[in-house]
Amino acid sequence: MFSAGAAASGDLEFRYDDNAWYNVTVKLEGDVLRISISKFAGEHDNVFTANHFRSLSELSDIEGRFRPLSRQLQDFECPNIDPGMPVCASYSSRADDVCFYDALVEGES
Template sequence: MTDESGSSSTIFVGDFSDDHLTNKNWPEIEFRSPEDEAWYGVSVWEMCDSLVVSFNGFPGEYDEVYPPDDFKNSDEIKEFEERFRATSVQMQDHECSTVSEGTKVCATCPSVTGEVKFYDAIVVKVEREKHGRDEEGNELCGCNFRLYWNQGPFVNQVTSAKVGDICLKQEDNRMNPKVVSFLKEARRKLHGGAHQGDETEWQKILKKVTSAMRNHNLISSDTENHG
């Protein structure tokens, strides 16, 4: 999936504290789409109990809708949670010195189709070049970054990238409250949680066990009395 401008952005996983629900300064987020496993800048909103993920720069027909009861186990919920993170930021020329072997980045993956998509990668080598200056005196980085791809069409391969191809991951682990709320509802449904007044699956099991034990005790008592 590629946006109308041919560019994309990147995302995050986070801390799900309820205290964050009172904080309105949420970081922009990105989402790793199951369709192509690339990262896209997104916004999220609620539709009934479902979470709607809208891709920035794409028409509404590309929206993805996730019902809270669509997860088969806790691992699937965790995997979905990890598809969100704070939007990665375009690397600037003067930030070259902060990137070295082992730095985790989100970068433009080479594409024969011309599509601009972002995937996670690890810097395995930096071939340093002396930085220059443009006419306005701004620093220009000409270094070559060797990237090992964790995702995308070049997964497990190494390719080269320039500073303009790379986005730096953010350390902000706060999660959008709409995502937090959705994940809680998904876990509630998965584990048999119910609204007030409804019996959970575990409560139903306990009732059956209690009834069986009561009947067993009654039978035992009758047997002893007749003995």
């Protein structure tokens, strides 16, 4: 997936421990995999060493937390949303905090 020292960014999301999806940069530094949230301080990085993964199942679990960047809908596209459609929705618990979650549209209000 990555070569040592190479970074992938911009087109990748990762589901963090809060179950929200974030745009990330991924970098392989020797035997360390660093996952950095775009526009966040390094203290929020997820860092995994090779010995962190005790089985292929654990490695597969981390791999399953990546996905291509979600496409943002524009306001004019809202009439095209139907019940049952999967979306990535934002939720703001505070003015300075927005998290994104997978959801299914139940209906319109």
